[in-house]
Amino acid sequence: MSTTWRIVNGRIIDPVNGVDRIGELLIRDGALVESAADLPADTPVIDAGGCWVVPGLIDMHVHLREPGEEYKEDILTGAQAAASGGFTAVACMPNTKPVNDNAAITAMIRAQAAEAAVRVYPVGAISLGSSGQQLAELGEMQAAGAVAVSDDGHPVRDSQLMRRALEYASNFKLPVISHSEEASLSTGVMNEGPVATRLGLKGIPTAAESIMVYREIALAEITGTPVHIAHVSTAMSLDLIRAAKARGVRVSAETAPHYFTLTDEAVEGYDTNTKMNPPLRSAADREAIRTALGDGTLDVIATDHAPHSILEKEVEFDHAANGIIGLETSLPLGLALVREKVLDPSRLIALMSANPARILGLPGGALTPGMVADITLIDPECTFTYSADQVVSKSRNTPFLGWKLQGRAVMTMVSGDIRYNILS
């Protein structure tokens, strides 16, 4: 397999280097090089005419279910779904069975990932068993390959523990990712409001998220450490993050495509593929998220890819598991924001590649000569209907089945090696 390429005629979009132009991208032995003089004469050419050529997309928030729930997804199938969605790297959350709260599990995930289609970076747990009682061995997990820590899915209730986690993680420069949710307010199954009232479903108020977002900001502020807020869903949280950033707090934040695409109206009909945590919010919240993606309040689009089988989803709404798969639809839904003039192309690539690379300290995220050649080719125009038989992930729990989508990845390359290719 060649890892030396000349990619020609593409629109090169590289926000880190301020590049957005038609040109050539040169790759030798899996790394980006400056000039054609560095390439052998017989270097194969990829014609990327009509396509964007961007640094490989990075999804910093996925659930790959291995170890423990391989009937939903495993590292290899999840990575394959990632490659087909244009991602060259993913960071997988620790809520596996057992929880990734120690170096042995972290190392096991890394070992499995060696065979995967894309780079897979484990996120370790903050607390043992993610039970919020005792700090996990963060340093050991980092040595084994963890790139961040989070008790995702199990918000850290104890504020002292969260404070200590932020402080202790800073010794290892490990980013701490907060699933911000005040549990006592969060006993419902969808967004609190008129739709929940009409459907007779118990609501989760926006304050359940915003209260905890403010706690994390306050803790980051007094400790001087960075904190990353996962899957922001409310306008109130964004106001808090915006104000914190303005006064220099080291807070970064992500949202997921479903929060900028759907609202709680989608729950009508009790489709369990619209059940996730945090829940789909109001139209005003969705609008605030779209604004925040553009103005820099939000740094990252991450999918929260959460595979579940029909065992967890073909049940009463109250009993259904939270979460949807997202790796294969994130880019098309992001491209819709570009068409709707919410984002320019460079901003989209910053949100989906450059910024997650920076926050987690990962290779990639830019097209600087000398860097690894993790590259995604995007056809922004092609349309397709996302149907069940096309789903690459092992699970099919997504509200976007049957949607007509525009724009998709046509080639995904990790260190110059082609891992996914539908380029005609």
Add this chain to the structure above:
Amino acid sequence: MSTGYYFAHRHILGIEQLSAEDISHILNTADSFKEISDRPIKKVPTLRGHTIINLFFEPSTRTRLSFEVAAKRMSADTFNISASTSSTTKGETLVDTARNISAMHPDIIIIRHSCSGAPLLLSKHVKAAVVNAGDGAHEHPSQGLLDMMTVKEHRGTLSGLKIAIIGDITHSRVARSDVIGFTRMGSDVHLHGPATLIPQGIEQLGAIVSPSLEEAVRDADVVMTLRIQRERQNDPLLPSLREYSRQFGISRKILSLAKPDALVMHPGPVNRGVELPPDVADGTQSVILDQVTNGVAVRMALLYLVMGNS
């Protein structure tokens, strides 16, 4: 009935899916069936040979009995299943149960479930007509219809009335079905209760949330109270039932603010002395037992109409 009308519903999942014309048609049908229950031989052959399954995932005495009486007066064969919602822990989901029951070829499945939306889920996996006998805090359409039938009997109309509903709106499927039904028929529904029990956005269903009990009840044609529970799942909703009865109970004095002949209603069972003092619950304005009687007629009508459309 207007010419060309026909009842187009295969399932009865909620009042929300019913038009004003549908509701009138159901109530007229129920009215015509009511006298069957007054006959010495209370049985008509209308649903002979039809199989009706009562699938109750929640304890219920009144509603289940009412549906069973209705079905038997129509000569249907009825079967009762008291299922546990926790049967999922034994590996059987609602969908499994539905497919198994469906394989026995029932004509109608009547379902009561603690989860909102469960009847809709059931309807997607069975061939039978599905009748919702109450799902979570969503809807209780047969109760809404029997409430409308009772009010119409006493008032002669469902249009231009003031209906006051007092109590726990948040957890009440009866409140939702009544709000949708009465407003669709042209009446105003005024709600009042502790703010802990008034759900956000209920106005979007057409209800008017009253700032005080007095304002809700003043000049009302109907005063309906809902059963109250002090606490649910560790959610502190009320300090005490004693305070509730004093602040939100319908005393004679409060009732005197309503129209002199206002109807007192309750979906039952009444916490006597909490929502209503005994002299009001059993007083001359109370039509609580008429509601029960009409429940059988409404349910006969629903079973008849969904079968007519299969």
